Amino acid sequence: MASFDFLWLLLPLAAASGWLVGRYGKRRRQSAAAADDLRSNYFKGINYLLNEQPDKAIEAFIKVLEVDSETVETHLALGNLYRRRGEVDRAIRIHQNLIARPNLESEQRSEALLELGHDYLSAGLLDRAENLLQELADGGDYRVQALRQLIDIYEQEKDWNRAIASAHLLEKATGNHLGPVIAHYQCELAERFRESNEVESALEMINEALATHDRCVRASILEGDVLTDINEYERAIRAYQRVEEQDADYVPETIERIQYCFRALDRPREMDEYLNGLMERYGWITPMLALADLKHDRHGIQGAIEFISDQLRRRTSVRGLDRLLELELEQSDAENGAHVSILKDLTGELLSDRPIYKCLHCGFPARLLHWQCPSCKHWNTMKPIQGVEGE
Numbered sequence: 001m002a003s004f005d006f007l008w009l010l011l012p013l014a015a016a017s018g019w020l021v022g023r024y025g026k027r028r029r030q031s032a033a034a035a036d037d038l039r040s041n042y043f044k045g046i047n048y049l050l051n052e053q054p055d056k057a058i059e060a061f062i063k064v065l066e067v068d069s070e071t072v073e074t075h076l077a078l079g080n081l082y083r084r085r086g087e088v089d090r091a092i093r094i095h096q097n098l099i100a101r102p103n104l105e106s107e108q109r110s111e112a113l114l115e116l117g118h119d120y121l122s123a124g125l126l127d128r129a130e131n132l133l134q135e136l137a138d139g140g141d142y143r144v145q146a147l148r149q150l151i152d153i154y155e156q157e158k159d160w161n162r163a164i165a166s167a168h169l170l171e172k173a174t175g176n177h178l179g180p181v182i183a184h185y186q187c188e189l190a191e192r193f194r195e196s197n198e199v200e201s202a203l204e205m206i207n208e209a210l211a212t213h214d215r216c217v218r219a220s221i222l223e224g225d226v227l228t229d230i231n232e233y234e235r236a237i238r239a240y241q242r243v244e245e246q247d248a249d250y251v252p253e254t255i256e257r258i259q260y261c262f263r264a265l266d267r268p269r270e271m272d273e274y275l276n277g278l279m280e281r282y283g284w285i286t287p288m289l290a291l292a293d294l295k296h297d298r299h300g301i302q303g304a305i306e307f308i309s310d311q312l313r314r315r316t317s318v319r320g321l322d323r324l325l326e327l328e329l330e331q332s333d334a335e336n337g338a339h340v341s342i343l344k345d346l347t348g349e350l351l352s353d354r355p356i357y358k359c360l361h362c363g364f365p366a367r368l369l370h371w372q373c374p375s376c377k378h379w380n381t382m383k384p385i386q387g388v389e390g391e
Ligand SMILES: [Zn+2]
Pocket: 359, 360, 361, 362, 363, 364, 373, 374, 375, 376, 377, 378, 381
């Protein structure tokens, strides 16, 4: 089965060999041998492929290339196909062999270099890929592709400064605005400053991120976190509350953090107002549960139970029901408790492996918020899931 997907690729090669035979037909005497050679190597290659001997097939096709540089495109495609199938070593051999051809046109050479860079990237040989791609990124037809792949490498290496520099070059080369992504690189740098307790540098970098992309939710949340670290709770609350204007879908991320700050400031009434406002505007579960906590603090367990029951009459939510059962269990006697406990196990199980976020681009589900989707590598595409089991 493995060989058949290669065969369509070889059609142009077959055509080229036929064409070569035709062309050389006019000068049959001097060139018939070369054409025969080409055909024989070509058919040998196909035979090897059919017999699942890809290395011998590659040898045969490389010989075809030596006779005829018209087949460069086919070799590029063959190399790419090997790479896509995960046979990176073979892809590297084909592309290296192409680059070694002295009669290769400069554009073909650049294309082969770019593909080889891609092979190295797939094989995890980031240094080698980086060297090749930097050469291509300096100029020429493949500059844009090379910059894109370089950015991929810098992301994998977490070399955020270089990622920022290359993204700026790519913006210039394509005219496309990359602010939302560059702001994430700046947030990554800010997080490093935060980890090493360089608060001022962290806040400066966060400001840069917001200047790059004023709707960068991550920068606002990070600013709130840094300010919370240094007990600047009022400023932290303002940073967190900015998220609602930037992208309201992420507000649930900030609720627990804001709740922490209001507690530290001992301002339960303001927290209450804020949560009520969110519930009115969005009807979400997270602010409802936070409000239930406040009721619990102020009016005891029965107050919290009544509040949640009332809310659940208006909309169904597994998370709401789970909390309600938890509270019921706390105040049940042994006999009733056994029944509630069965239900509580059920809601607990429903929630336990449930993803909380989903990538809008590829559908990847996750329990943690990733700013870059682990699957498709897009930035800003993970969002909290809405619905009965979610927010
Ligand atoms: Zn994705």
